[in-house]
Amino acid sequence: MTRTVFRFVPFTITQDTTAEPTYEAVCVSGDGKECGERSDEWITPHPVEVWxxxxxxxxxxxxxxxxxxxxxxxxxxxxxPDH
Structure with a gap:
C-alpha cells in the first residue's frame, strides 16, 4: 500500500515592485464586429483614458x-523574512 502525505504550506503573494505595471485599452464597440483599435501600453492609466x-x-x-x-x-x- 502506498501512502501519500499532503502538507499545507502557507505562502504570500505580493506585487513585484521592481517591475512597473502597464495599462492598455481595446475598443470593443461596433455593429456585429468589434472595432479592435487599441491604445499603446502605458505605465500610468491617464494616457489610456485620453486615448x-x-x-x-x-x-x-x-x-x-x-x-x-x-x-x-x-x-x-x-x-x-516578514514572518
Missing part, C-alpha cells in the same frame, strides 16, 4: 476593455 476619449470623439465608440498587468511574487511563508 479612449479621443477615439470616442473620432468614432463615437463608447465601449472599451481595459487591461492592467502587473507582476507577482509568490513566497513560502517560512522563507518570507
Amino acid at each position: 479612449m476619449r479621443d477615439h470616442m470623439k473620432i468614432t463615437g465608440h463608447a465601449r472599451y476593455r481595459r487591461t492592467f498587468v502587473d507582476y507577482a511574487d509568490v513566497t513560502r511563508a517560512d522563507q518570507n
